[in-house]
Amino acid sequence: MLFYFSGTGNTKHVVDKLKYPDEKVINIEDIDVKKTGRIEIDDDRLGILAPTYAAGLPTIMKIFLEKADFRFGEKPYIFFITTCDGMPGITGNMVNDILKEKGMKLDASYFINMPENFAPMFNISDKKLNDEINKKADEKIEDIKKIINAKEHGNNIGTVIGKTAAKTMYESFLNSRKTHKFKVNDMCIMCGACERYCPIGAIELHFGVPEWVKKQCLLCMRCLNTCPTNAIEYGNSKGNGQYLHPDLLEEE
Numbered sequence: 001m002l003f004y005f006s007g008t009g010n011t012k013h014v015v016d017k018l019k020y021p022d023e024k025v026i027n028i029e030d031i032d033v034k035k036t037g038r039i040e041i042d043d044d045r046l047g048i049l050a051p052t053y054a055a056g057l058p059t060i061m062k063i064f065l066e067k068a069d070f071r072f073g074e075k076p077y078i079f080f081i082t083t084c085d086g087m088p089g090i091t092g093n094m095v096n097d098i099l100k101e102k103g104m105k106l107d108a109s110y111f112i113n114m115p116e117n118f119a120p121m122f123n124i125s126d127k128k129l130n131d132e133i134n135k136k137a138d139e140k141i142e143d144i145k146k147i148i149n150a151k152e153h154g155n156n157i158g159t160v161i162g163k164t165a166a167k168t169m170y171e172s173f174l175n176s177r178k179t180h181k182f183k184v185n186d187m188c189i190m191c192g193a194c195e196r197y198c199p200i201g202a203i204e205l206h207f208g209v210p211e212w213v214k215k216q217c218l219l220c221m222r223c224l225n226t227c228p229t230n231a232i233e234y235g236n237s238k239g240n241g242q243y244l245h246p247d248l249l250e251e252e
């Protein structure tokens, strides 16, 4: 059984590649994570997959894991995979710490480098580079698939910047996810895609114009990256382009 969150398709791609043909897959944005209760794991494995946000877990995944009451007969093989742009930080530690509180622990954890989606800080528009990164990622996904299918054990997520720095970075991220930094420029064609696709309903169209109706959000960057006219800006994102995993572009 796999549980995942994916803002812009990278992690979803990994899920699609790794899942057993009949495996139950839950996108946690489809459930009210604050009310997550008992979850019966009737499979031989429990997989958790999420992107890295500021060296830590997306808040939606953190809340889901904290609230989930996993129940199983025979102990499943438990693994965590994060997709990131080279710096997975304390994501693995965070998952393990939450599981420990429930008397569980990770058997294996891995990170996969995939294209950056955080336009407020990086230019993310280089398609050739993104294609190359995705090609390498696909090779790593195949390797990890063999390893987890063989149920091998091992923590393979290093912080890269050290635990203390990663923790500080994550704490400051938690306080910085303010939606007042979003702006919509005059390229907006009032299509409503941003409202439709926001995983937490943080955007509403008022007289056709998007407005952010929650003070904080996940900062997943889905709205900015899916806008068909690139009309959404966040902080210094202007000119930094857009990125979505190619699988999502094919779906459109």
Ligand SMILES: Cc1cc2nc3c(=O)[nH]c(=O)nc-3n(C[C@H](O)[C@H](O)[C@H](O)COP(=O)(O)O)c2cc1C
Pocket: 005, 006, 007, 008, 009, 010, 011, 012, 050, 051, 052, 053, 054, 055, 056, 083, 084, 085, 086, 087, 088, 089, 114, 115, 116, 117, 118, 218, 219, 220, 221, 245
């Ligand atoms: C708010 C935010 C913070 C991020 N922080 C990090 C980070 O600390 N380290 C890193 O390597 N990548 C970071 N990234 C990049 C994403 O982890 C990466 O692009 C990921 O594959 C996106 O997955 P998704 O398409 O499934 O949402 C960040 C992205 C966002 C939106």
Ligand code: SF4
Pocket: 184, 187, 188, 189, 190, 191, 192, 193, 194, 195, 208, 210, 226, 227, 228, 229, 230, 231, 232
């Ligand atoms: S997705 Fe872009 S164009 Fe469509 S309503 Fe939102 S900001 Fe406007």
Ligand code: SF4
Pocket: 197, 198, 199, 200, 201, 202, 203, 217, 218, 219, 220, 221, 222, 223, 224
């Ligand atoms: S407002 Fe945009 S960045 Fe924030 S959660 Fe919604 S889609 Fe993600």
